[in-house]
Amino acid sequence: MSKLDILLMAWQNLLRRKVRTFLTVLGVLIGTTSIVVMISLGIGLKESITQNMAQWGSLNQITINSFVQFDEEGKPIGEAKALNDNAVEELRSLSGVLAVSPGYEIGGEASWGRRQGYISLVGLDPSQMRQFEFETTRGRLLESEDRFNIVLGGMVGYNFRDPSKPMEPHDEIPWEDRHLDEHNPTIAMVDERITLNVRNNTGRERKFSFNVIGMIDPLKMDRSWNAYAPIEEVKDIRTFIQGNTAKNNRARTDNGYVQGPSSDDYNFIWVQSENIERTKDLSKEIRDMGYQAYSMADNLEGIEETSRIIQAILGGIGAITLFVAAIGIINTMIMSIYERTREIGVMKVIGATFSDIRILFLTEAGLIGLAGGFAGLGLSYLLSFVVNKVTANMFGPGMGAEFAISMIPPWLALFALVFSFFIGLLAGLYPANRAVKISPIEAIRTS
Amino acid sequence: MLNSSDPLVRIKELKKYYRVGDERIEALRGIDLEIPQGEFISIVGTSGSGKSTLLNIMSGLERPTKGEVVIAGARLQKVKERRLSDFRRENIGFIFQSYNLLVQLTALENTVLPLIFRGVGKKDREKRGREILEIVGLSDRMYNKPNQMSGGQQQRVSIARALINRPKIIFADEPTGNLDSKTTEEILELLITTARAHHSTLVMVTHDPAVAKRADRSIHLQDGMIIREERYHHEENR
Numbered sequence: 001m002s003k004l005d006i007l008l009m010a011w012q013n014l015l016r017r018k019v020r021t022f023l024t025v026l027g028v029l030i031g032t033t034s035i036v037v038m039i040s041l042g043i044g045l046k047e048s049i050t051q052n053m054a055q056w057g058s059l060n061q062i063t064i065n066s067f068v069q070f071d072e073e074g075k076p077i078g079e080a081k082a083l084n085d086n087a088v089e090e091l092r093s094l095s096g097v098l099a100v101s102p103g104y105e106i107g108g109e110a111s112w113g114r115r116q117g118y119i120s121l122v123g124l125d126p127s128q129m130r131q132f133e134f135e136t137t138r139g140r141l142l143e144s145e146d147r148f149n150i151v152l153g154g155m156v157g158y159n160f161r162d163p164s165k166p167m168e169p170h171d172e173i174p175w176e177d178r179h180l181d182e183h184n185p186t187i188a189m190v191d192e193r194i195t196l197n198v199r200n201n202t203g204r205e206r207k208f209s210f211n212v213i214g215m216i217d218p219l220k221m222d223r224s225w226n227a228y229a230p231i232e233e234v235k236d237i238r239t240f241i242q243g244n245t246a247k248n249n250r251a252r253t254d255n256g257y258v259q260g261p262s263s264d265d266y267n268f269i270w271v272q273s274e275n276i277e278r279t280k281d282l283s284k285e286i287r288d289m290g291y292q293a294y295s296m297a298d299n300l301e302g303i304e305e306t307s308r309i310i311q312a313i314l315g316g317i318g319a320i321t322l323f324v325a326a327i328g329i330i331n332t333m334i335m336s337i338y339e340r341t342r343e344i345g346v347m348k349v350i351g352a353t354f355s356d357i358r359i360l361f362l363t364e365a366g367l368i369g370l371a372g373g374f375a376g377l378g379l380s381y382l383l384s385f386v387v388n389k390v391t392a393n394m395f396g397p398g399m400g401a402e403f404a405i406s407m408i409p410p411w412l413a414l415f416a417l418v419f420s421f422f423i424g425l426l427a428g429l430y431p432a433n434r435a436v437k438i439s440p441i442e443a444i445r446t447s
Numbered sequence: 448m449l450n451s452s453d454p455l456v457r458i459k460e461l462k463k464y465y466r467v468g469d470e471r472i473e474a475l476r477g478i479d480l481e482i483p484q485g486e487f488i489s490i491v492g493t494s495g496s497g498k499s500t501l502l503n504i505m506s507g508l509e510r511p512t513k514g515e516v517v518i519a520g521a522r523l524q525k526v527k528e529r530r531l532s533d534f535r536r537e538n539i540g541f542i543f544q545s546y547n548l549l550v551q552l553t554a555l556e557n558t559v560l561p562l563i564f565r566g567v568g569k570k571d572r573e574k575r576g577r578e579i580l581e582i583v584g585l586s587d588r589m590y591n592k593p594n595q596m597s598g599g600q601q602q603r604v605s606i607a608r609a610l611i612n613r614p615k616i617i618f619a620d621e622p623t624g625n626l627d628s629k630t631t632e633e634i635l636e637l638l639i640t641t642a643r644a645h646h647s648t649l650v651m652v653t654h655d656p657a658v659a660k661r662a663d664r665s666i667h668l669q670d671g672m673i674i675r676e677e678r679y680h681h682e683e684n685r
């Protein structure tokens with residue numbers, strides 16, 4: 001029997017009992033839809049969370065802070081290892097580490113032309129800047145030879161204003177739109193000089209001037225309010241601020257944190273890992289070594305776990321539905337064989353082989369599965385579209401055009417079709433075997 | 448290979464027992480029969496005498512309990528279950544009392560069904576189907592479903608279906624049992640002439656003595672045994 005004839009005959013047989021076929025297909029449809037929508041939610045959720053988190057900081061970066069928390073009596077809680085060059089070496093030797101940079105962080109008043117403002121200055125190893133996924137929208141990043149050069153975060157310009165003018169043009173622009181502002185004042189700062197005014201604890205004042213050589217994408221939220229300069233320059237400023245007092249003991253700051261064992265210790269060390277998977281492990285390894293390490297990827301672990309649980313629950317519901325649908329197919333096929341006993345007998349008498357009969361019934365069951373798969377996939381696309389529309393409206397357009405809580409990648413669509421077809425085939429195995437075993441004379445005798 | 452002088456059917460000491468509970472029913476109790484190629488043989492007997500059982504065994508639908516059945520050179524006991532359908536498709540045409548057409552198929556589709564199982568292409572098989580339906584006088588009913596046809600017309604389709612594979616032997620189990628006398632005569636005439644035209648051997652079960660007399664030879668069955676055999680000579684048959 002040719003494949004086309006089998007297909008046609010199976011198709012005609014399914015059409016003979018339209019309502020029953022439809023109801024059976026409906027079962028597969030619901031099962032497939034549940035599974036596809038559920039997997040798509042899992043994928044979409046994880047994907048959009050990853051994308052959103054990446055805005056708030058690189059998922060490949062681990063930050064190690066020197067801050068030690070103190071109890072009410074001023075004793076340190078727990079132990080934090082000193083952030084010095086030994087620590088840098090130790091961290092650099094870990095596997096999967098692409099780059100390590102120590103850093104200092106200071107803040108101070110600054111001026112840009114007639115404008116006054118505040119700047120939060122971060123000192124980094126200038127040769128490592130590129131490795132830490134910094135990207136400029138104007139100018140360039142720091143290089144090893146740079147000295148009194150500085151790269152600004154994309155929003156730094158908003159911190160400056162001319163004291164003689166009551167309003168700056170950008171004051172009109174609402175905050176949530178400022179990172180998109182074409183008139184971002186930071187742009188105008190590139191290639192200009194800014195001057196930092198610092199005062200140490202003995203009351204002495206000093207000015208440090210920097211050339212602005214670049215500006216970072218304002219969309220990088222975690223970096224948009226800082227300015228980045230070579231570490232040696234920032235260290236000098238820091239030494240000046242600390243004066244003599246810093247040398248002998250820890251300087252207590254306003255917020256209850258106290259800096260590490262030596263005043264020369266770095267404020268933080270950044271570690272860049274080779275990929276997100278490695279970041280999670282590295283972050284933990286570094287914590288186990290006694291550092292206070294933190295990474296955006298740490299949160300990812302929890303989110304992934306949640307996403308996995310949601311996927312498992314939803315997928316489970318889908319699997320149960322499909323299982324019930326498979327029983328539906330078996331039931332339909334057995335009923336159909338029962339009704340068609342005589343017909344099967346006649347076909348055998350006039351020359352249908354065992355395999356003709358088996359393949360015919362397997363095809364009918366497979367077609368039910370495939371039809372349910374196609375219909376279910378169609379419905380899934382529709383549901384996915386609706387869910388994305390609704391959530392996009394709920395969370396607002398701030399999430400970006402890419403935001404989709406339900407995603408059906410091509411592999412999922414293909415998987416749904418193949419899977420539902422195989423469910424059909426599998427459900428058809430037992431009924432088909434029963435059909436093969438029907439004895440022709442007994443079938444003909446039953447009238 | 449089958450020699451032309453060999454009989455097409457050779458049955459020796461054929462016995463068929465059924466077991467129903469503790470009881471043994473002896474449907475056939477030792478049948479010896481040879482049917483030469485091209486013969487038209489009728490099997491008569493009262494209801495329950497074993498006519499259908501004999502026919503079913505000859506066509507490979509049932510296994511004998513004892514004895515030997517050789518059809519077209521094939522020793523049926525030796526043929527495996529799954530090969531029997533091939534055997535039937537190659538050698539046998541079957542006509543039932545109750546037509547047994549597939550209700551969802553048209554006359555043409557029913558007719559060509561054996562060719563579908565053979566894997567013959569749609570164009571070829573429909574051409575042959577039309578030719579044969581024309582021979583059985585149904586050129587105007589090709590696209591009718593069974594429920595749109597009379598009993599006589601349905602039996603014509605079933606004859607066309609039995610002939611389409613050009614079988615060596617046609618088994619007909621009371622083919623006119625459900626038909627009135629006028630239609631019986633037409634169907635019988637058709638069956639005899641077409642079987643002859645196709646050089647097919649025809650084995651027909653009937654309990655109508657008038658129908659039985661149309662054959663070359665008639666076998667009388669009673670309680671699973673052949674009790675009598677008659678030969679008839681018809682000028683128009685030869």
Ligand SMILES: Nc1ncnc2c1ncn2[C@@H]1O[C@H](COP(=O)(O)OP(=O)(O)O)[C@@H](O)[C@H]1O
Pocket residue numbers: 465466467472473474492493494495496497498499500501
């Ligand atoms: N499958 C079966 N199981 C039990 N008994 C059977 C079976 N088939 C036929 N018989 C019995 O065998 C005998 C012959 O039956 P059958 O060949 O159908 O007779 P006929 O066709 O001459 O009327 C009957 O007594 C019948 O009841």
Ligand SMILES: [Mg+2]
Pocket residue numbers: 498499500
């Ligand atoms: Mg009978």
